[in-house]
Structure formats: C-alpha cells, structure tokens
Amino acid sequence: MFNQEELQEIETLRKRYPEAKAMVLPMLWRVQEKQGWIDDAGMEAVAMVCDVPKSHVWGVVSFYTMFFDKPMGRYHVQVCTNVSCMLNGGEKLYAEMKSKLGIGHRERTVDGTFSLEEVECMGACGGAPMIAVNETFFERVTSAEASDVIDSIRSSNTIPAPKHIVQMPELSPAANE
Amino acid sequence: MSETTEHSQTESSTPKLILPDIPGFKNIETYLKHGGYGDRLKKVFSMTPVAVTDEVKKSNLRGRGGAAFPTGLKWSFMPKDNARKRYLLINGDESEPGSFKDRQIFEFNPHQIIEGMLIASYAMQVDHAYLYIRGEYAYWYRLMEKAVADAYAKGFIGEKMKEMFPASGDGVSYSVDITLHKGAGAYIVGEESALMNSLEGGRGYPRVKPPFPANVGLWGQPTTINNVETIANVPIIMEMGGEAFSKIGEPKHPGTLLLGLSGHVNRPGVYELPSGTLLTDVIYKYGGGVPGNKKIKMVIPGGSSMPPLRGDSLEGVKMDAESLKLVGSSIGTGGIMVMDEDTDIIHVLTRIAKFYWHESCGQCTPCREGTGWLLKVLRRIDQGQGAPSDIDLLHDVAQNIEGRTICALGEAAAWPVKFTVQRFREEFEKKVSTNNVPSSPNRVHSLRVGGLEPVQVHVPIVVRV
Numbered sequence: 040m041f042n043q044e045e046l047q048e049i050e051t052l053r054k055r056y057p058e059a060k061a062m063v064l065p066m067l068w069r070v071q072e073k074q075g076w077i078d079d080a081g082m083e084a085v086a087m088v089c090d091v092p093k094s095h096v097w098g099v100v101s102f103y104t105m106f107f108d109k110p111m112g113r114y115h116v117q118v119c120t121n122v123s124c125m126l127n128g129g130e131k132l133y134a135e136m137k138s139k140l141g142i143g144h145r146e147r148t149v150d151g152t153f154s155l156e157e158v159e160c161m162g163a164c165g166g167a168p169m170i171a172v173n174e175t176f177f178e179r180v181t182s183a184e185a186s187d188v189i190d191s192i193r194s195s196n197t198i199p200a201p202k203h204i205v206q207m208p209e210l211s212p213a214a215n216e
Numbered sequence: 217m218s219e220t221t222e223h224s225q226t227e228s229s230t231p232k233l234i235l236p237d238i239p240g241f242k243n244i245e246t247y248l249k250h251g252g253y254g255d256r257l258k259k260v261f262s263m264t265p266v267a268v269t270d271e272v273k274k275s276n277l278r279g280r281g282g283a284a285f286p287t288g289l290k291w292s293f294m295p296k297d298n299a300r301k302r303y304l305l306i307n308g309d310e311s312e313p314g315s316f317k318d319r320q321i322f323e324f325n326p327h328q329i330i331e332g333m334l335i336a337s338y339a340m341q342v343d344h345a346y347l348y349i350r351g352e353y354a355y356w357y358r359l360m361e362k363a364v365a366d367a368y369a370k371g372f373i374g375e376k377m378k379e380m381f382p383a384s385g386d387g388v389s390y391s392v393d394i395t396l397h398k399g400a401g402a403y404i405v406g407e408e409s410a411l412m413n414s415l416e417g418g419r420g421y422p423r424v425k426p427p428f429p430a431n432v433g434l435w436g437q438p439t440t441i442n443n444v445e446t447i448a449n450v451p452i453i454m455e456m457g458g459e460a461f462s463k464i465g466e467p468k469h470p471g472t473l474l475l476g477l478s479g480h481v482n483r484p485g486v487y488e489l490p491s492g493t494l495l496t497d498v499i500y501k502y503g504g505g506v507p508g509n510k511k512i513k514m515v516i517p518g519g520s521s522m523p524p525l526r527g528d529s530l531e532g533v534k535m536d537a538e539s540l541k542l543v544g545s546s547i548g549t550g551g552i553m554v555m556d557e558d559t560d561i562i563h564v565l566t567r568i569a570k571f572y573w574h575e576s577c578g579q580c581t582p583c584r585e586g587t588g589w590l591l592k593v594l595r596r597i598d599q600g601q602g603a604p605s606d607i608d609l610l611h612d613v614a615q616n617i618e619g620r621t622i623c624a625l626g627e628a629a630a631w632p633v634k635f636t637v638q639r640f641r642e643e644f645e646k647k648v649s650t651n652n653v654p655s656s657p658n659r660v661h662s663l664r665v666g667g668l669e670p671v672q673v674h675v676p677i678v679v680r681v
C-alpha cells in the first residue's frame with residue numbers, strides 16, 4: 040500500500056504523537072487521497088501502521104462522513120442544504136444537481152466521473168447557497184453557475200476556478216484577497 | 217498591534233483585533249512587520265507562566281467556541297506539577313450550522329492563531345500543541361500548513377525557539393511543537409472530549425465528565441481545549457495588556473466578536489465588532505438589512521443550536537453572552553441566521569432537527585432516540601400531517617432530552633425545538649389539523665399516512681404531558 044518514500048513520511052509523522060493510534064485519521068486520508076476511497080487492503084494497511092485491530096479502523100471509517108467505503112466519482116459534488124443555504128435556495132440547487140447528474144445522495148455516475156452528496160453546513164454560510172467539488176468551494180452560486188461548473192468539468196476534466204466572494208464586507212478589498 | 221486598533225477609515229469603524237484591515241497579513245513577513253512573534257513573544261517568555269495566565273485572566277477573555285467559559289480560569293485548572301505531559305488542543309472543527317468565522321482566521325490571520333498557541337503553551341508549560349481542523353476545510357488546512365511551516369522555518373516553533381528566545385538568568389528556555397490534524401466530517405467531533413477521542417484515532421464519541429480534560433485529557437494527560445478565535449485573541453491581550461482588553465465592548469464578555477451573518481441579509485459575511493453591538497445594527501447597519509425590505513420573522517443568534525428570537529423582539533438585543541442570556545438565548549458561536557417574514561419556520565426547524573439526528577453519536581438513549589423522534593414528528597407537521605397534540609409532544613420530547621445526556625449535543629438538539637414551539641406556536645398551529653389522527657398508540661412513531669396499519673410499539677420512556 041505504501042511505498043518507501045511514504046513509509047519514511049509516516050515515520051516522521053509518527054513522532055508527532057505519543058501513540059501510533061493517533062495516525063488512524065491521517066493514514067486513512069492518505070489511502071483515500073491515493074485511490075479515491077478506502078478499500079479492505081487500505082484498512083488493513085492502516086491497521087498495521089497504527090497498531091490497532093482492523094475492526095477499529097472500520098469503525099472509524101464508518102463514523103466519519105468524508106471517508107468513502109466505496110468508489111466515488113473523481114469529482115465529488117457536495118451541495119449544502121443546511122439552514123443558511125436552504126434559505127437561499129440550497130434545496131432547489133440540490134434537486135437540480137440530482138437531475139443533472141442523474142444520481143442521488145452518495146451515488147456516482149456510471150462513467151465514474153461524478154458523485155453527489157447532500158451535505159451539512161460546510162462553513163460557507165456567508166456564501167450561501169454553495170456547492171463544493173472535491174475541495175473547491177463555489178459560493179453564492181446560481182443554478183446556471185452550478186450547472187456550468189459541471190459542464191466545464193465534463194469538457195475540460197479540471198475544476199474551474201471559483202469566483203471571488205468578499206468574506207469580510209467591512210474590510211478593504213486588498214485585505215479581503 | 218497598535219496599527220490595527222488605531223485604524224479608522226470611517227466614523228463607524230471599530231477595532232479589528234482578529235481580522236485587521238491589512239493587505240497580505242496572512243504572510244509571515246507582513247505579520248512580523250506589524251509586531252507579530254518577535255518582540256512580543258520575547259516579552260511573554262520573559263514573564264513567568266503564571267503571570268501570563270494572570271494577564272489572560274485580567275482580560276476577562278471568554279471562550280468563543282460556544283460556552284463562553286473564562287479562558288484564563290480554564291488555563292489555571294491545569295495541574296502545576298511537572299510529572300505528566302501536558303497538551304494544548306485547539307478546536308477548529310467549526311461545524312455548527314451558521315458558523316464560518318474560524319475559517320476567516322485560518323485564511324486571513326493564520327499566524328495570530330499560531331502565536332496564540334505558543335503563548336498559551338508557554339503559560340501552561342505544554343509539551344505539544346495540536347490544531348484540529350475540520351476535513352471540509354481542506355483548502356484552509358493547507359493555508360495553515362504553510363503558515364506553520366513558515367513559522368517553523370523562522371524558528372518561532374519547535375527546538376529552534378530555544379535559540380530564538382534564550383532564557384534569561386537561571387531560567388529554562390522553552391520550546392513547543394505544533395501539529396495540525398485534519399478531521400473527516402463529523403459535527404460531534406467539535407465537542408471537546410469527542411475531539412480528543414478523534415485526535416487519538418478513534419470514533420468521535422464524547423467522554424463522560426468528570427474527569428475533566430485539565431486532569432485527564434489527551435492520552436490521559438492534562439489538556440486544555442480552546443477555540444480558534446479564542447486563541448487568536450491571546451497575542452492581542454499580551455500586546456495591549458489584559459486590563460485594556462477588558463475595556464473593549466461589554467465588560468462581562470469583552471473584546472471583539474467575529475459575527476457570521478447569513479440567511480436573508482443583503483451583505484452576509486463575517487463582521488468583527490465589539491461585544492455588545494446591537495443585533496439590529498449587525499443586521500441593518502452592517503449587513504445592509506433584509507432583501508426586499510421584508511420584515512424579519514426569526515433570528516438564530518449564535519449557530520443553529522441556540523434558541524431562536526422572534527423578529528418582533530430584536531429591539532435593544534445586544535450581542536454578548538450576558539445580554540443574550542437575558543433574552544433567553546445564547547451567544548454560541550456568534551453565527552447569526554436571519555429569516556424573513558416569508559420563511560416557513562417549521563421547514564427550517566425540520567432541517568435543523570435532521571441535522572442533529574444525523575450528527576448524534578448514538579451513545580445516550582435520550583439523544584439517539586429523541587433526535588429521531590423530533591425529526592419524525594416535525595416531518596409530519598411539515599408535510600401537513602400533524603395533529604394539534606403534536607405541538608406539545610415536540611416540546612415534551614425536547615424537554616426529555618435536555619440534561620439527560622453525556623454531552624451538550626442533547627441540548628443543542630432540544631433547544632431549537634423547545635424554544636421554537638414556545639416562541640412561534642402560531643406557526644405550528646397553522647400547519648396542524650384536527651383531521652390528522654394518530655394511527656398508532658405510540659404517538660411519536662405514528663407515520664400517519666393513510667392506509668398504513670397501526671404499528672403497535674410502545675415507547676419505553678414516559679413522555680410527560
């Protein structure tokens with residue numbers, strides 16, 4: 040699962056914690072970054088590195104919503120429908136995404152390009168409504184813009200740059216960049 | 217950091233202690249130029265650890281993570297003996313709906329978080345400090361990674377601190393390491409004892425208290441947990457002195473607060489304002505009011521778990537812990553959600569209930585079952601299948617969760633329901649009908665859909681009527 044270089048990094052990381060078990064989350068992140076989801080072999084490798092039973096690792100994977108126990112799309116589309124987003128049309132946005140992608144909550148498209156998730160508050164409430172693709176947040180998105188993001192990914196195979204949203208309206212533009 | 221406090225562009229400008237109006241402040245060079253790290257840390261490290269804690273006590277700084285607990289007092293709970301390792305754990309899980317303020321500090325002032333962690337670590341003679349950031353903030357995690365790496369490179373963190381800040385006289389030079397840790401999506405992990413379990417590599421289950429973290433925390437050792445915004449205030453306190461800080465805003469909850477304004481407002485965003493700022497000023501003067509000039513029906517003043525306020529009772533309400541307590545709510549995380557007159561309160565509350573049901577870790581029966589019951593009853597009211605008796609039923613279920621659980625998620629789930637029923641009863645009455653008769657003797661589980669056989673289940677807990 041891990042190559043020589045990665046094992047070296049793991050050794051370094053190990054020094055940051057008094058117990059190896061604390062590396063369960065960081066290790067699971069590594070596995071997921073490598074292969075997009077956490078398979079049985081991944082869980083086994085993490086269990087070995089962290090000196091914990093495999094059942095413990097499975098317990099952790101199943102507890103946290105961001106760990107995938109099945110293959111997801113290369114582009115994981117998240118739509119927030121929590122209060123601030125809902126007040127600004129988050130539910131409609133989610134419904135539109137469902138029909139545009141033809142998939143539901145935590146499902147993925149047949150070609151493996153997209154997966155979809157209705158998520159809880161992402162901490163972007165000032166930019167509601169919002170969607171996120173993998174780690175990129177798109178805030179104050181209209182239906183058309185959200186749809187364009189998907190089309191753009193389909194045609195270019197990259198995530199477009201999000202538009203700039205002023206986070207702190209009181210401060211000067213330069214401090215806001 | 218006098219530049220930040222003196223800044224006065226407009227007459228309405230207020231001190232910006234955490235998010236100063238300085239371009240490029242996130243870069244270590246700019247931060248240093250404005251008085252960060254260097255001399256300020258030198259001064260702090262020449263004081264005794266107890267004196268540093270005393271300065272924070274004097275400032276009356278209260279935690280910004282939700283409970284507004286006095287920070288200096290919390291620090292002083294750490295045992296003074298040197299026998300055991302000690303840890304500092306900074307809570308950057310920020311998952312309470314309506315809260316997005318810590319994120320701005322990660323993005324715009326990361327070094328003040330780090331410097332605050334160094335000062336707190338010194339004050340409590342901590343061996344290792346951790347900063348836990350929610351997984352969804354991957355982008356901001358990377359920004360913090362860079363900031364930490366830059367501070368390490370300059371010798372402000374780690375072994376090199378000993379050269380940077382040599383001990384004077386017979387003192388011992390101090391050094392501490394800082395490690396970032398990324399979460400993976402779980403609101404409950406924001407609860408401090410769940411946070412510790414998560415950092416230790418487990419599921420995010422809250423722990424039974426006592427023992428408290430100051431005694432038995434991370435890996436069984438003394439640990440202090442503080443919120444990101446709380447810790448970012450610490451360098452400012454050391455700069456201006458605890459007493460000066462204590463005079464900013466409301467004396468009982470001094471300093472500036474990062475108020476996250478969202479929902480039905482023209483200019484949503486994070487506003488740094490002195491505590492005690494009028495809620496109506498935040499919404500109208502700063503937030504530009506409600507789109508379409510509509511009236512406000514409801515405001516949640518501190519993140520989704522705090523009791524909501526009626527739109528017609530906002531006059532004179534001030535944003536600080538004590539003032540909000542007086543009007544039957546709480547400052548929480550300072551995340552203000554505004555809902556206009558056309559908002560379907562029941563629909564909003566149903567969504568909030570779904571959140572807490574989804575996030576309950578399931579350890580305690582009242583929370584595990586109760587959050588589901590609240591959701592079930594709310595859903596059927598929301599879908600027009602509620603009976604008038606459901607309104608009191610909701611209130612009772614909420615009442616039966618409160619105070620009967622391991623952690624405060626129980627209250628977080630119960631409060632919004634209980635207080636919405638109390639304060640917006642007419643909204644519920646509009647949506648329920650006497651035509652809807654429970655199809656099951658078990659009032660909570662009645663699905664109330666035509667044609668369904670009554671389900672014969674009996675609730676093991678007596679619901680008080």
Ligand SMILES: Cc1cc2nc3c(=O)[nH]c(=O)nc-3n(C[C@H](O)[C@H](O)[C@H](O)COP(=O)(O)O)c2cc1C
Binds near residue numbers: 282311312408443
């Ligand atoms: C369910 C629940 C979730 C919480 N989430 C957070 C959070 O995301 N961030 C945070 O700082 N505190 C959160 N808290 C509060 C913490 O338990 C703790 O009180 C706080 O981090 C202490 O820091 P402070 O004293 O600086 O406020 C949460 C509490 C509960 C009960």
Ligand code: SF4
Binds near residue numbers: 575577583623
């Ligand atoms: S109150 Fe809820 S979230 Fe907290 S420990 Fe109990 S079951 Fe878990």
Ligand code: FES
Binds near residue numbers: 119120125164313
């Ligand atoms: S409610 Fe959608 S990001 Fe907070």
